[in-house]
Amino acid sequence: MSKLYIVATPIGNLKDITLRAIEVLREVDLVLAEDTRMTKKLFLHHNINTALSAFHKYSSKGVPVKIQDFLEQGKNIALVTDAGAPGISDPGQWLISEIVKNTDVEIITIPGPSAITALISISDIDCSRFYFFGFPPHKKGRKTFFEKISKIDMPVILFESPHRILKTLKDVENAGGDRYCNIGRELTKIYEEVFRGKVSQAQKHFAGERERGEFVIIINNE
Secondary structure (H helix, E strand, O other), X not given: OOEEEEEOEOOOOOOOOOHHHHHHXXXXXXXXXXXXXXXXXXXXXXXXOOOEEEOOOOOOOOHHHHHHHHHHOOXXXXXXXXXXXXXXXXXXXXXXXXXXXXXOOEEEEEOOOOHHHHHHOOOOOOOOOOEEOOOOOOOOOHHHHXXXXXXXXXXXXXXEOOOOHHHHHHHHHHHHOOOEEEEEEOOOOOOOEEEEEEHHHHHHHOOHHHHOOOEEEEEOOO
16 A cells, blocks of 8 residues: 655754654655755755655645555655645645545654644743644734634634734734733744743834744733
């Protein structure tokens, strides 16, 4: 039976990858990557020479069919995202759903780095229970989204890009007040930092040069 491996890759530091993940990426017949340019950097660092093919949210609906055909030939495939675990705020779940419905394939997780657990592990907010919502809506339903999460009685975790971090923090404050938060920026990378404080303070802190990078936000709603 063919295998589809769901492989977690570093969220920043290229050394943050398991020995098993490297082994699988070297041995499969094909690696599906969200951005092949990003994955090539990882491959070069760890001397991996497996063939790469792009798979991302803009891939046509016919792409899973081609992947299924490849698996039905007895080939093994690994799926990776740009950073962290596939299936979390990326199209990995869509592919897995299509494969499960249409192909008799063993799907195997190769766990590893995750921006969510990385920030939780150093947070001073009790995240024994939490809600994760990924990236907030860009436009449609945005106000309703923030009003909804403000009413949840446990920590809420969000992802955000540098282009919308200040707008998101302002929307959090407008909907739920000036709550305590933890924010991780560029986790495991050169300019990594963790902010702890009020949402209003975070807006001032991340203005200007610190507005760059990828963000994970934990909002304390308790």
